[in-house]
Amino acid sequence: MTILLAVSGWDLQPWLARLHALLPGREIVTPETIGDRAAVDYALSWRHPSGALADLPNLKAIFSLGAGVDHVFHDSGLPDVPIVRVVDADLRDRMSEWVVLHALIHLRQQRMYDWQQDQQIWDEDIDQPAAADIRVGILGLGALGADAARKLATIGFDVAGWSRSPRDVETIACFHGADGLEAMLARTDILVALLPLTPQTRGILNAALFAKLATDGRLGGPILLNAGRGGLQVEADILAALDTGVLKAASLDVFEVEPLPKASPLWRHPRVTISPHNAAVSTPDAIVRYIADQIAAYERGEKLRNVVDRATGY
Amino acid sequence: MTILLAVSGWDLQPWLARLHALLPGREIVTPETIGDRAAVDYALSWRHPSGALADLPNLKAIFSLGAGVDHVFHDSGLPDVPIVRVVDADLRDRMSEWVVLHALIHLRQQRMYDWQQDQQIWDEDIDQPAAADIRVGILGLGALGADAARKLATIGFDVAGWSRSPRDVETIACFHGADGLEAMLARTDILVALLPLTPQTRGILNAALFAKLATDGRLGGPILLNAGRGGLQVEADILAALDTGVLKAASLDVFEVEPLPKASPLWRHPRVTISPHNAAVSTPDAIVRYIADQIAAYERGEKLRNVVDRATGY
Numbered sequence: 001m002t003i004l005l006a007v008s009g010w011d012l013q014p015w016l017a018r019l020h021a022l023l024p025g026r027e028i029v030t031p032e033t034i035g036d037r038a039a040v041d042y043a044l045s046w047r048h049p050s051g052a053l054a055d056l057p058n059l060k061a062i063f064s065l066g067a068g069v070d071h072v073f074h075d076s077g078l079p080d081v082p083i084v085r086v087v088d089a090d091l092r093d094r095m096s097e098w099v100v101l102h103a104l105i106h107l108r109q110q111r112m113y114d115w116q117q118d119q120q121i122w123d124e125d126i127d128q129p130a131a132a133d134i135r136v137g138i139l140g141l142g143a144l145g146a147d148a149a150r151k152l153a154t155i156g157f158d159v160a161g162w163s164r165s166p167r168d169v170e171t172i173a174c175f176h177g178a179d180g181l182e183a184m185l186a187r188t189d190i191l192v193a194l195l196p197l198t199p200q201t202r203g204i205l206n207a208a209l210f211a212k213l214a215t216d217g218r219l220g221g222p223i224l225l226n227a228g229r230g231g232l233q234v235e236a237d238i239l240a241a242l243d244t245g246v247l248k249a250a251s252l253d254v255f256e257v258e259p260l261p262k263a264s265p266l267w268r269h270p271r272v273t274i275s276p277h278n279a280a281v282s283t284p285d286a287i288v289r290y291i292a293d294q295i296a297a298y299e300r301g302e303k304l305r306n307v308v309d310r311a312t313g314y
Numbered sequence: 315m316t317i318l319l320a321v322s323g324w325d326l327q328p329w330l331a332r333l334h335a336l337l338p339g340r341e342i343v344t345p346e347t348i349g350d351r352a353a354v355d356y357a358l359s360w361r362h363p364s365g366a367l368a369d370l371p372n373l374k375a376i377f378s379l380g381a382g383v384d385h386v387f388h389d390s391g392l393p394d395v396p397i398v399r400v401v402d403a404d405l406r407d408r409m410s411e412w413v414v415l416h417a418l419i420h421l422r423q424q425r426m427y428d429w430q431q432d433q434q435i436w437d438e439d440i441d442q443p444a445a446a447d448i449r450v451g452i453l454g455l456g457a458l459g460a461d462a463a464r465k466l467a468t469i470g471f472d473v474a475g476w477s478r479s480p481r482d483v484e485t486i487a488c489f490h491g492a493d494g495l496e497a498m499l500a501r502t503d504i505l506v507a508l509l510p511l512t513p514q515t516r517g518i519l520n521a522a523l524f525a526k527l528a529t530d531g532r533l534g535g536p537i538l539l540n541a542g543r544g545g546l547q548v549e550a551d552i553l554a555a556l557d558t559g560v561l562k563a564a565s566l567d568v569f570e571v572e573p574l575p576k577a578s579p580l581w582r583h584p585r586v587t588i589s590p591h592n593a594a595v596s597t598p599d600a601i602v603r604y605i606a607d608q609i610a611a612y613e614r615g616e617k618l619r620n621v622v623d624r625a626t627g628y
Binding site: 011090093094096097098100101104105107108110113114116117120122123124125126128130131132150151154155156258259260262267268273274275276277278281 | 430445464590
């Protein structure tokens with residue numbers, strides 16, 4: 001009846017408070033305070049220190065505390081128990097807020113209007129396409145990609161999505177596989193990356209991919225939104241594509257190295273909008289509620305939901 | 315078979331081009347080029363010069379070329395024929411783009427993150443409510459308000475709306491009348507003004523109204539979005555409310571005087587975001603298509619749609 005909370009870089013206090021509140025009667029320990037290792041039933045991980053989950057003979061499952069599970073696999077001593085992803089409406093909705101916000105910032109030329117305001121310039125005659133004129137392509141049609149797709153379509157964007165294997169999301173055009181990727185990119189003005197980070201997707205946002213994006217769109221060039229994982233993108237290629245006009249602009253929430261180093265030219269690029277990896281923050285309240293529900297169901301004899309397939313890595 | 319195009323402050327050329335294309339066989343004249351006044355069947359107005367529509371004995375209807383018809387009533391010599399409002403999906407969708415964009419800019423603290431980027435500050439630990447935590451109140455539930463309400467609700471905001479007379483918009487809480495206005499304001503964190511400008515609504519966005527907004531919200535104070543009409547707002551009261559904390563911030567697309575004078579302190583206020591009355595631009599293509607469809611239907615014997623009630627002014 002012990003839960004091991006193994007995280008790096010986060011404030012533990014709000015997590016401990018929610019765990020005590022929603023899992024009463026359990027002991028909550030950290031790698032520093034752990035006593036009887038055989039008492040640990042479940043581990044909760046966010047970038048847990050390598051080896052922290054080893055030698056737990058009665059461990060039943062590992063829960064990731066944020067979107068994505070690539071951080072769990074960094075541990076070469078990972079025990080062979082189910083790894084559970086977060087599939088949470090709160091986290092999903094926050095991600096879609098970020099995606100819709102940044103799609104609209106680029107559609108409605110908000111940075112240019114901010115500059116005009118700063119200069120006290122009133123110019124209402126700038127060409128303004130409607131959302132319906134803009135083709136959005138979403139890489140990844142999991143819980144996050146499918147929700148963002150639906151919301152972008154509701155706003156009026158012309159939305160398509162791509163996933164590795166066939167998916168069907170209502171109201172949008174769905175592509176899959178290698179051929180499908182080329183076809184979707186060729187009709188994409190705003191590319192939204194919401195893929196998991198796996199060996200297959202690492203570095204996928206590179207020069208070769210950017211060269212396949214539509215060049216006949218209404219925004220003056222294709223635009224990249226990445227709120228998936230920093231490892232998906234090759235930042236040198238993004239900068240080169242921005243400077244040669246292959247990309248018009250980018251909104252980035254994630255980076256190869258985080259926090260983004262002060263020396264990165266992304267910070268000061270006039271057509272890059274940066275947020276500090278907080279597009280969809282894991283709130284302890286929503287995530288602990290999800291985990292407590294899963295544990296309760298599991299202990300009633302139900303199966304764990306949203307278990308990671310170790311072969312695909314998500 | 316003559317159409318009179320009577321506008322102020324707009325470039326005529328794109329309108330003339332679309333009128334000739336979509337209404338072939340009609341003569342298109344302006345107040346400057348008009349010959350036989352008895353030949354004029356229809357007048358198209360955007361802030362038409364006072365008196366320009368007088369003495370047209372066979373005039374059948376006046377079409378407004380943009381959202382809102384208050385500009386038509388400035389003419390004391392207005393003939394007594396039906397006045398037709400624009401109800402156009404393109405214009406409506408563009409307005410909702412602006413409303414959703416600005417609601418999300420305030421929700422997601424975009425101006426603060428822009429500043430952080432400028433300062434190369436990486437701070438991911440800022441308190442971030444979800445859209446579901448934020449209560450939006452929409453003033454006006456016509457075609458524009460109802461559409462914005464639905465889209466904001468899809469993004470996840472907790473949306474209510476108010477109209478003078480009872481309305482029913484699915485998925486949102488609907489208020490009406492004077493008591494309903496007070497009740498809605500008391501639960502409003504982001505107020506969206508999409509009212510027509512009438513003698514009853516002129517100056518409605520004033521200190522007395524701001525004082526009735528919710529003070530227990532998650533955004534640090536209520537926020538005003540006005541994309542309706544500049545005449546709805548008392549700018550001195552907005553500035554005072556921002557300075558005393560009664561309002562936290564505002565996004566304004568419309569102003570008492572347009573273009574907004576260089577001397578206006580709104581330009582440089584750090585918590586005011588300005589757009590140059592282009593939240594929903596009338597595109598000649600969509601508007602002329604709507605008018606041509608209406609004329610064709612009318613001449614087949616059908617009734618004109620979206621005729622203004624002169625008693626209420628919208």
